[in-house]
Amino acid sequence: MHFTKATFLAAFASTSSAYSATGRTFAVNHFYGKGPLTQGRMDPIISPGVASGHVHAIQGGNAFALSMTDDQALGSTCTSSLVKNDKSNYWTPSLYFKDPQTGSLESVDMFYMNVYYFFEATTDKIEAFQPGHRMVIGNPELRSPPATGGKSILDLNDGTPQPVQWTCPRSNTNSPLYPVNSDGLHGAGIQDPGNAGAGVGFPDQNCDGYASPLRADIHFPSCYNPAAGLDNYKENMQFPTNGNCPTGWVHTPHLFYEVYWNTPVFASRWTQGQGTQPFVLSNGDPTGYGLHADFIAGWDVDTLQQVIDNCNAGDSGMDKCPGLIGGLNDPSTSCNIASPIQETIFGTMSALPGNNPIGQWGVAPAGAPAASNASGPVATSTAAPAVSSATSAVGKVASTPVADPVSASSVPVLSQAASSQAAVPTTLAVSSTAPIASSTGSSPAAGTTPVTVPVASGGDSVATTWASYTTLVYTTVTNSGSVAAPTSTGTSSSTVAAGWSSLGCYQDVANNRVMTGIELANIGNHQVTNTKCVAYCAKAGYSMAGTEFGGQCFCANSLRVTTKLDDSKCNMPCEGDSTQICGGGATLSVYSMGESTSRRSMRIRGSRL
Structure with missing residues (x-):
């Protein structure tokens, strides 16, 4: 029997919803191919049209470019998502190793990335992202731990949101992941009191658990304010309260990025458990507090809505969802593009790409705006109590992006056509x-x-x-x-x-x-x-x-x-x-x-x- 998109939707319309008011369901979005889609100083949300301030690792559709319209991702001719109809883009800062002996910097390979689509317990209707929906979470300027400490907070009823952590699975957990009684200001972060394998800021231990080197954990809010609009990433999202969104807001899937970095290859080159660590984010952050992430939706809306309404595949993956509209990409292929910013971002170098200076623990970069809430603006509703902006918590990206040390006019840029086409990865060039x-x-x-x-x-x-x-x-x-x-x-x-x-x-x-x-x-x-x-x-x-x-x-x-x-x-x-x-x-x-x-x-x- 031949199933069309319409017959799939009709077939699943009568089934019970995969999400409920009593428990979380989810499906993991897997990626495939030779590494991420691309890496480079590209950020069409924060720095549209010019070289961004630091290098990112990007997954998703190959229409990704320095500037993007709301429906541009839908024009991708391939995507690194295993699900064909997901042409969204997902990105985070890249990671580098600073050699304690020489001071040189080396790129750390992305091991792999997962994006969880959580459908939290709610009485709201969870709706698919619309094309062009932009989200940013985390504050790249932070160099101090949040006032909430090392625990993760993802609901406004529980306090100021804390959506960013580091997870470090280890084969030997005899010693603590972070220094005991660490204040998070002197070379290592702070332990999550409820999770011995996670915390805020970089740990001072090597992460060598089963298939799990150092992992960046980043949660996005799931309440969308249509009055703010798809493009207004500074104000269009907030975390739910008791699982629900304010009246008039749209409850979207809760995105959670897991980004694994191949840090064990450097284990023999630094001493663990001494209150310091050698890794630095591409934005010059040696603390890990400045971890952040971006998202531009490029989903076929019907496909994602079908997943939301019918699929609880869990860790098995969204690619295992029954009757998935559009099907899957061929995992023996790869979807990659070249970065339009032509500069050295891999291998060994004397300075971070973009000449980003490496900062200090507890000291915000010069000229950095004050930290703001991670949750975005809070609706003036009894369902969403106000959150004090004076609280030092991981916040959204500041309204003023980091100044790019390299002038845009001095950076060679490929044509937009070239940047949106699949390119042969240099690993097999x-x-x-x-x-x-x-x-x-x-x-x-x-x-x-x-x-x-x-x-x-x-x-x-x-x-x-x-x-x-x-x-x-x-x-x-x-x-x-x-x-x-x-x-x-x-x-x-x-x-x-x-x-x-x-x-x-x-x-x-x-x-x-x-x-x-x-x-x-x-x-x-x-x-x-x-x-x-x-x-x-x-x-x-x-x-x-x-x-x-x-x-x-x-x-x-x-x-x-x-x-x-x-x-x-x-x-x-x-x-x-x-x-x-x-x-x-x-x-x-x-x-x-x-x-x-x-x-x-x-x-x-x-x-x-």
């Missing part, structure tokens, strides 16, 4: 003769040896999805955080089994794995060695094996396009034998059956571009 680009999108680092390979016509498609990386495992060398010095750098043994040889150290890409025959072979927790990995892969019928992060094993018969690195880049002792080296952060120690130097044994494949 190869030709039949060109060297392979670094996985970070920047030029290969000094000491790397690019591998030149032909791209096979109609080559291999990417078989994994962005959402699937919830299955990845992060491990540390020891629970104490101390790392035993390896006996050597690089691969410690060129031969780990008869007939097997080392190919060396290779770049891996979290969202486009280089070795895909068996991902995360089950050798045993903290038992991985090169020897065991090779034995496991050989028994499974594979001719190549690779280890990574000191405790992960992969098998394959060939490698995807990748970059060969200096052996020193593989520097993590194997968890099962500290005398062996098992790759490193996003780097693989690769072994192959047969002669190590032959092209035949390397079998590096091209990828479909």
